[in-house]
Each structure stands twice: as structure tokens, then as C-alpha cells.
Amino acid sequence: MPTTTDVLTISSLLSKFNEPETLKMAKLGRELRAKGVDVIDLSLGEPDFDTPVHIKEAAKKAIDDNWSHYTPVAGYPDLREAVCTKLKRDNNLDYKAENIVVSTGAKQSLANAILAVVDAGDEVIIPAPFWVTYSELVKIAGGVAVIVPTSMEDNYKITPATLESYITPKSKLFLFSSPCNPSGSVYTKDELEGLAEVFRKNPGIYIISDEIYEYINFIGKHESIAQFDELKDRIIIINGLSKGFAMTGYRLGYIAASVPVAKACEKLQGQFTSGTNSITQKAAVVAFTTDLKPSMEMTQEFARRRERVKELIATIPGWKCAQPDGAFYVFPEVDYYFGKSDGENKIENADDLCMYLLNVAHVSTVTGRAFGNPKCIRLSFANSLPKIEAAYARIKEVLAKLK
Ligand SMILES: Cc1ncc(COP(=O)(O)O)c(C=O)c1O
Incomplete structure (x- = not known):
């Protein structure tokens, strides 16, 4: 036996x-x-x-107001609107609620987005150093993580020429964070424009732009690669509450993406976890629409x-x-x-x-x-x-x- x-x-x-x-x-x-x-x-x-006091108050109020039922898979409508307000206020980006999917942390947003666009054998270009989870999620999706070394001399940022040299007919996704965990490097508008130029020549590649450290920037204004309009349909912005609002335990992340990608993420999440925590979502509405002091x-x-x-x-x-x-x-x-x-x-x-x-x-x-x-x-x-x-x-x- x-x-x-x-x-x-x-x-x-x-x-x-x-x-x-x-x-x-x-x-x-x-x-x-x-x-x-x-x-x-x-x-x-x-x-x-x-966590800032006014956000904690919003969470307490949500409990008292009995926001305790299952939530819509993609997030409460007022929260998805609040994310759009934030994207306009901070990044001058125009998104509608239909482009936003709220998840249980930016980690889940990333998992959804990668599973939504990567097929078995697809190549995902990831400049190194990168956040530990990126390569592993790509493997879970059956994709091939193509790790591109960068140098300290380039402040650990990928150059357009290097990016171009790693693109093959199998390239499906480019995945990076700015500000970067772990290097702390931050891409300037000009540097993003350089990368955008390469993507314009390669229309089959999605771009995941992980902006979870947006507010922790020591050199000035945060720049998002989504500002280049012609690329916007291929860009999946990842952001959330964890780092900028000191709310890691609340577990809320979101994507801003094209409607087909947003729908795909919603479908995946509908099977994995459903909508994220109701109390957190109500707190997030306040976080995204009030003073960033x-x-x-x-x-x-x-x-x-x-x-x-x-x-x-x-x-x-x-x-x-x-x-x-x-x-x-x-x-x-x-x-x-x-x-x-x-x-x-x-x-x-x-x-x-x-x-x-x-x-x-x-x-x-x-x-x-x-x-x-x-x-x-x-x-x-x-x-x-x-x-x-x-x-x-x-x-x-x-x-x-x-x-
Ligand atoms: C670059 C990066 N993206 C995403 C995340 C995930 O954040 P969350 O706590 O919202 O899942 C982290 C957390 O360490 C991170 O460093």
C-alpha cells in the first residue's frame, strides 16, 4: 500500500x-x-x-455605518470615481470608473494584470533590480521573465537602446516600478519619453507601470508613463494605499487600464477573492480625495x-x-x-x-x-x-x- x-x-x-x-x-x-x-x-x-487620523476616522465611520456586505468585485463606484479624481489631480490623467479595478493590495492588482495579459511562453521584460514578486508572478502565469541588467552608473534605469535590444516577437509585457523598489531610482519625463519612443515602434507590448511609491519621491514631481497618450491603451498603472498613506495592513491596490484589461482583471478577481474589504474601500475614498499633507x-x-x-x-x-x-x-x-x-x-x-x-x-x-x-x-x-x-x-x- x-x-x-x-x-x-x-x-x-x-x-x-x-x-x-x-x-x-x-x-x-x-x-x-x-x-x-x-x-x-x-x-x-x-x-x-x-495611518493619517482622518483616514482612520473614515474607516471607523464605515464600520458604524454598516458597510459590512460583499462589495462589487471591481470596487465601490464612489471609490473608482475617487481613484479617477486622484489620477486627474496628481497626474493629470483622464480615466473613467470603467478603467479602474480595486484589489486586495497592489500585489493582487499586479497578479491580476499579469494573468490578464501574459500567455504561456510570452516574454516579459523586467529591468533589474526589480521587486521580488514580479518575476515570480510571471512564472505563475507561465510567461518567461526576461531580466535586463542595469548599472549603478545609469542609476539602475533601463535605457531606450537596451530596452530595444531585448524586444523579440515574443515580447508581450514590460514591467517596471518608478520610484523603484529596491534601487530607489525615479524616471524623469525625458527618460520615460525615451522608452515611450521604443514602445511606439512595438505596438504589441503592454506596459505595467508600478507607481506604488509615487508620493515617496525626493526629487520633485512624479512622472507616469501613462502621460503619453498614444500608449495609454497599453499601459496598466498599479498603485494603492500601502506606501504613500502608511496603510499596508488595510490591503488596497488598484489598476488604471484600458476597458478590456480592466474587465479581464475583474473577471479573474471575481473567481479569486471578489471585492476587497468594505471598510478599507470607504477609508480609501477619503485617502484619495483629501489633503496629502x-x-x-x-x-x-x-x-x-x-x-x-x-x-x-x-x-x-x-x-x-x-x-x-x-x-x-x-x-x-x-x-x-x-x-x-x-x-x-x-x-x-x-x-x-x-x-x-x-x-x-x-x-x-x-x-x-x-x-x-x-x-x-x-x-x-x-x-x-x-x-x-x-x-x-x-x-x-x-x-x-x-x-
Ligand atoms: C514595488 C512594489 N509594488 C507593489 C507592492 C505591493 O504593495 P501592496 O501592499 O499594496 O500589495 C510593493 C510592496 O512592497 C512594492 O514594493
């Missing part, structure tokens, strides 16, 4: 993609902390601020930390770093330490360095391998300045032991 473990198998899909390295590091950090170790978390992908204050604090982190990194031998223009991460090259050892721990790669920093310095970071650049590690500055100062002091001390 075969045993249960012989006959009960997990589907082959599961072996095709990885769990997010960011969540893995956060888990390892939590486990160490549970053993009483004072771990400083620089692996964090979320603002360390509270609290978001801008958070960004000012991130900007202060960024300045300090730049100084701290400059004191670490061998670390090289492009300046982050947005988001709340730094992504230094750390390969100077590869091949070194403290006598006990041998550092072969970025994974080893992250584990060394976690186990010896008690600072959690994330390996650049997960983001498509194995020479780097990602350190968040979504933590208080005293914690950041303490973390870098520890890092410096333990790196000095590596010979």
Missing part, C-alpha cells in the same frame, strides 16, 4: 516559483527576536508611521533619513551606492566582502552577507539576489533614525571583522 505522503502531492506549479525573500527575512528576524535577541529590522517594506510629511521624514543613511554608508569600507531618489531603500553593492571571512563565517555572496548581518550584527536586510542583482543588498530606512544609526554602527563593526 502506498503511504499518504506518496499519493498526496502538491501541484507542480508550486515548484516553479519562490516565496518572497523579503517576507523570509522578516520571518527570520521575528524568530530571532522571539528568542530574546534585539534585532533591528532594516528588511522592512512598509512605512513605520501610523500627512503623506508629504512622511516623505519629508524619509528624506531626512535618506540624507543620514547616505552619510552612514559613505563610512562603510567597500560599499558603493547610487543615491535613492524615491521609495525608502538603499541598495549598495557589497561584493567587496565576497570571499572574506571572520574566521567562523565565510561570505561567498549577498545571501551569506545578509545572514552574517542578521546572526552576528542582529540587523535584518534582504539579499540583492532576490531583486535580480546578486552584488547588492537592500536596506530599508523605514525605521527610526536612532534605530538606523544603531544598525549601521553594528553593521560597520561586524564588517570590520571580515578579512
